[in-house]
Amino acid sequence: MTYKGIIFDFNGTLIWDTMLHKKAWQAFARKAGIDFTEKQYYNDIHGRSTRDIFEILYSRRIEDDELARLSYQKEDLYRKACLDNPEIYCLAPGVEDFLDHIAESGIPRTIATASEKMNVDFFVDTLMLDRWFEPELFVYDDGSMAIKPEPDLYLKASERLNVQPEELVVVEDTYFGVLSAIRAGAGYIIVTGPAEDQHEELNNLEGIDLFISDFAGIDRNLFSS
Known part of the structure; x- marks a missing residue:
């Protein structure tokens, strides 16, 4: 066919770019005082929507205005990681x-x-x-x-x-x-x-x-x- x-x-x-997203999430989590393991990253973060990830990390509902603020912070870390690692990006x-x-x-x-x-x-x-x-x-x-x-x-x-x-x-x-x-x-x-x-x-x-x-x-x- x-x-x-x-x-x-x-x-x-x-x-x-999985490693770049992982670096960005780890950097974000450190700033927020949140810990997650390698297994949790692949089970709970990798491939999920941004809202789902933040609600898993914070164990609560994330409203739209907070989601926009948190998303910008994390994605800014990700884009910087991309530009800093051209061999991966x-x-x-x-x-x-x-x-x-x-x-x-x-x-x-x-x-x-x-x-x-x-x-x-x-x-x-x-x-x-x-x-x-x-x-x-x-x-x-x-x-x-x-x-x-x-x-x-x-x-x-x-x-x-x-x-x-x-x-x-x-x-x-x-x-x-x-x-x-x-x-x-x-x-x-x-x-x-x-x-x-x-x-x-x-x-x-x-x-x-x-x-x-x-x-x-x-x-x-x-x-x-």
């Missing part, structure tokens, strides 16, 4: 060649991310994503829809591409992201990331079609011409 389009998660997928192995191919082939494509607008703009500007994408088609956390693992982001991205979910390839890196793609009815699901970071719960999750650690591992014949 071939597919008509592709949707990418961003953080941990097109860029392998870069496109993942094989991404540029793969994006060149799908752009030249005219394959419908976009990004669906739990990141907020300020980070999406940062990514577009610093990584020049508009070489391959139309940023106005991006779907991100604007507060209007449920975040992964709910299917809303992928359903909205499917709508923007005018391609049915079952005709789409989704590339993800987290358990919650894969669940979101499955619930949206994605036709083909790829998990990417450094081989050592592909966690056991993903290996045991039904519905994943391919694991890769380099985008050169994606069969370009997956897509209809």
Whole structure:
């Protein structure tokens, strides 16, 4: 079977920035006097929405105005970490060649991310994503829809591409992201990331079609011409 389009998660997928987010959350937690373990980071933080993370860290409901303030503080730490670590803050192995191919082939494509607008703009500007994408088609956390693992982001991205979910390839890196793609009815699901970071719960999750650690591992014949 071939597919008509592709949707990418961003953080941990097109860029392998998990360590930068981890550094930013650790720096934020230290300032706030909050401790969390390595296991708690991957179980409670990695891949969740910003609101969910803060409510887990503070063990209480976070109102919108406080969420905006806390989010800005944490994401400012993250963006500084990106700029200070260019060897990490870069496109993942094989991404540029793969994006060149799908752009030249005219394959419908976009990004669906739990990141907020300020980070999406940062990514577009610093990584020049508009070489391959139309940023106005991006779907991100604007507060209007449920975040992964709910299917809303992928359903909205499917709508923007005018391609049915079952005709789409989704590339993800987290358990919650894969669940979101499955619930949206994605036709083909790829998990990417450094081989050592592909966690056991993903290996045991039904519905994943391919694991890769380099985008050169994606069969370009997956897509209809």
